[in-house]
Amino acid sequence: MSTVAPRLRFRDAQIEMAHGAGGKASRRLVEGLIAPLLLGPNAAELSDAAGVSVNGASLAMTADSFVVKPLRFPGGSIGELAVNGTVNDLAVAAAKPEALVVTYVIEAGLPTEELEAEVRAMAGAAARAGVAIVGGDTKVVEHGKADRMYITTAGIGSPLPGVVLSPRTVRPGDVVMVSGPVGDHGITILLARGELEIEATLASDTRSVFPFVEALAKAAAPGLRWMRDPTRGGVATSLNELARDARLAVILREDSIPVRDPVRGACELLGLDPLHIANEGQFLAVVAPEYAEAALDAIRRAGCHEAAIIGEIREQPAATLLGATAYGGTRVIDMLVGDPLPRIC
Amino acid sequence: MSTVAPRLRFRDAQIEMAHGAGGKASRRLVEGLIAPLLLGPNAAELSDAAGVSVNGASLAMTADSFVVKPLRFPGGSIGELAVNGTVNDLAVAAAKPEALVVTYVIEAGLPTEELEAEVRAMAGAAARAGVAIVGGDTKVVEHGKADRMYITTAGIGSPLPGVVLSPRTVRPGDVVMVSGPVGDHGITILLARGELEIEATLASDTRSVFPFVEALAKAAAPGLRWMRDPTRGGVATSLNELARDARLAVILREDSIPVRDPVRGACELLGLDPLHIANEGQFLAVVAPEYAEAALDAIRRAGCHEAAIIGEIREQPAATLLGATAYGGTRVIDMLVGDPLPRIC
Numbered sequence: 057m058s059t060v061a062p063r064l065r066f067r068d069a070q071i072e073m074a075h076g077a078g079g080k081a082s083r084r085l086v087e088g089l090i091a092p093l094l095l096g097p098n099a100a101e102l103s104d105a106a107g108v109s110v111n112g113a114s115l116a117m118t119a120d121s122f123v124v125k126p127l128r129f130p131g132g133s134i135g136e137l138a139v140n141g142t143v144n145d146l147a148v149a150a151a152k153p154e155a156l157v158v159t160y161v162i163e164a165g166l167p168t169e170e171l172e173a174e175v176r177a178m179a180g181a182a183a184r185a186g187v188a189i190v191g192g193d194t195k196v197v198e199h200g201k202a203d204r205m206y207i208t209t210a211g212i213g214s215p216l217p218g219v220v221l222s223p224r225t226v227r228p229g230d231v232v233m234v235s236g237p238v239g240d241h242g243i244t245i246l247l248a249r250g251e252l253e254i255e256a257t258l259a260s261d262t263r264s265v266f267p268f269v270e271a272l273a274k275a276a277a278p279g280l281r282w283m284r285d286p287t288r289g290g291v292a293t294s295l296n297e298l299a300r301d302a303r304l305a306v307i308l309r310e311d312s313i314p315v316r317d318p319v320r321g322a323c324e325l326l327g328l329d330p331l332h333i334a335n336e337g338q339f340l341a342v343v344a345p346e347y348a349e350a351a352l353d354a355i356r357r358a359g360c361h362e363a364a365i366i367g368e369i370r371e372q373p374a375a376t377l378l379g380a381t382a383y384g385g386t387r388v389i390d391m392l393v394g395d396p397l398p399r400i401c
Numbered sequence: 402m403s404t405v406a407p408r409l410r411f412r413d414a415q416i417e418m419a420h421g422a423g424g425k426a427s428r429r430l431v432e433g434l435i436a437p438l439l440l441g442p443n444a445a446e447l448s449d450a451a452g453v454s455v456n457g458a459s460l461a462m463t464a465d466s467f468v469v470k471p472l473r474f475p476g477g478s479i480g481e482l483a484v485n486g487t488v489n490d491l492a493v494a495a496a497k498p499e500a501l502v503v504t505y506v507i508e509a510g511l512p513t514e515e516l517e518a519e520v521r522a523m524a525g526a527a528a529r530a531g532v533a534i535v536g537g538d539t540k541v542v543e544h545g546k547a548d549r550m551y552i553t554t555a556g557i558g559s560p561l562p563g564v565v566l567s568p569r570t571v572r573p574g575d576v577v578m579v580s581g582p583v584g585d586h587g588i589t590i591l592l593a594r595g596e597l598e599i600e601a602t603l604a605s606d607t608r609s610v611f612p613f614v615e616a617l618a619k620a621a622a623p624g625l626r627w628m629r630d631p632t633r634g635g636v637a638t639s640l641n642e643l644a645r646d647a648r649l650a651v652i653l654r655e656d657s658i659p660v661r662d663p664v665r666g667a668c669e670l671l672g673l674d675p676l677h678i679a680n681e682g683q684f685l686a687v688v689a690p691e692y693a694e695a696a697l698d699a700i701r702r703a704g705c706h707e708a709a710i711i712g713e714i715r716e717q718p719a720a721t722l723l724g725a726t727a728y729g730g731t732r733v734i735d736m737l738v739g740d741p742l743p744r745i746c
Contacts, residue, residue, distance in 0.1 A: 066513065069512065071507050072541070073543065076541025082539065090520055104536060121540045157462055157555050159466040160435075164418050191449060193464055202546065212455060
């Protein structure tokens with residue numbers, strides 16, 4: 057703990073929904089207030105899995121709270137998100153998920169069957185992800201002091217051998233890939249709320265990405281530079297962070313990014329960019345060019361049939377995410393601003 | 402994960418405040434529904450720190466959510482509770498707290514200064530406890546969907562050498578000790594709510610108990626059988642669990658249990674038993690009789706000046722907590738039933 061009081065840059069008078077949306081406002085809150093106080097000036101980002109050494113063993117550790125609304129939606133529920141979200145934070149830190157702990161904050165009056173459904177969903181997701189749930193806690197608050205239930209999971213994992221991930225290892229010429237179609241989760245939640253006059257066959261992509269990460273690491277460990285699961289804030293926010301942290305340009309070939317028709321349609325209707333929509337079962341990877349083919353092949357064979365190379369790293373314009381169209385145009389793609397889709401996970 | 406569907410004994414139709422109070426109803430929910438589904442039939446209790454092996458290293462892992470109301474009270478605040486609570490769960494599992502992760506669920510509209518105060522409180526408590534906060538997450542829910550903020554902490558620790566804790570190692574003749582006065586935290590919260598016409602000089606006991614546990618382990622490791630931090634449900638609930646799990650009797654000498662006057666007074670006024678009131682900076686230990694004096698001396702010298710031997714283990718009546726008065730009378734002391742003090746931590 058530093059004895060020098062950190063300078064806090066966060067000046068907003070109160071906390072708003074956008075501070076939890078995963079985009080620019082979240083960054084400002086975490087980097088301007090929480091991380092400097094809790095983690096000190098040289099902190100890694102609060103949202104990443106952290107490396108910890110205990111009893112001579114290296115491990116990764118992470119935690120996430122889940123407040124998604126509604127609790128259940130096509131393709132999953134809060135319980136599955138809570139397991140897969142923490143599993144995926146470990147996976148993209150190149151750690152094999154080993155154990156989870158779980159806590160529930162429950163609103164008094166919740167029907168037991170709703171709790172039971174989520175506990176069962178968590179047990180199933182944990183079994184599918186090959187991770188043990190080893191403990192936890194339950195709190196109950198008065199009716200009206202929570203929205204049915206909030207779930208928090210924390211997890212530890214063991215580092216995959218031979219993988220060193222850091223934006224500092226990213227080089228011009230490196231290749232950017234995504235494991236599958238983007239935006240399914242966020243648009244599914246939006247539709248599940250029933251506030252839109254849109255009918256679409258779409259389901260959340262919630263799943264553990266660890267099997268794909270493991271296959272990728274086996275095929276391309278020496279060339280694997282960076283990974284991230286683009287949840288809140290979407291692909292655009294994750295890649296903006298990469299561009300900023302690496303001080304390089306990330307250039308996307310926009311027509312190579314897989315987006316399902318219902319996601320594209322809903323986004324057009326709502327004026328949203330699919331690259332800002334949350335995913336819960338996809339990951340981004342940056343790979344050295346000589347490993348790109350092997351890497352893509354490995355994650356496709358592991359089950360990500362729609363995985364694609366979507367862009368590359370360049371020197372300039374530094375710290376910028378650019379989208380390039382097939383017609384030769386480019387646009388600067390910003391992080392998510394505001395909170396168009398609250399409580400998405 | 403067992404493939405045999407567990408039989409669920411929990412039959413309540415909905416979740417009520419008492420299910421989060423740490424007493425009998427909490428037991429029924431955890432043991433009758435959550436633990437069988439998540440942890441399998443041979444699960445340790447969900448509320449304890451669990452032993453995990455990662456990369457060849459043994460460690461302990463635990464998580465707790467904190468929903469205390471009000472956020473700040475004499476002697477501490479939700480931030481300090483959130484650090485010390487998880488630190489203490491590790492400590493009483495005979496593990497040295499190594500790293501924490503923290504998540505916030507924040508109600509939109511919370512003044513930033515309230516969040517900042519709790520983040521600072523956590524940083525201070527972590528520094529005092531010698532534990533690193535290494536990561537976390539922040540979610541925001543709409544105004545009216547949380548009560549200011551809820552905090553969850555998860556922690557890992559490294560086992561103290563030479564200590565094997567289990568109710569199964571407890572033997573008749575073993576000695577029960579407590580680290581200090583009981584009930585300070587719970588009554589402090591009750592008074593801080595201002596719903597009672599009582600004025601009292603009292604503060605929460607929230608603190609890390611690890612230094613005392615470490616001193617105890619150094620002095621008495623081979624004779625140390627069992628420890629617990631008697632939070633929700635108090636000393637009576639923890640010792641009932643011990644009696645039940647060990648299939649032995651725990652006999653308390655009631656006049657030897659340290660209770661401050663304001664706690665005793667408030668309890669008398671409210672018809673509460675100090676043994677049911679939550680503590681956040683005390684622990685219970687069961688020690689073999691030949692180590693009792695050294696153990697008590699060690700935790701007193703480490704700073705628990707009011708630590709006391711409060712009872713002993715006997716064969717009969719099995720699975721029962723008995724209180725014995727100075728006049729020779731005895732009473733059966735039950736676990737906490739209902740929820741007289743909601744949202745105490």
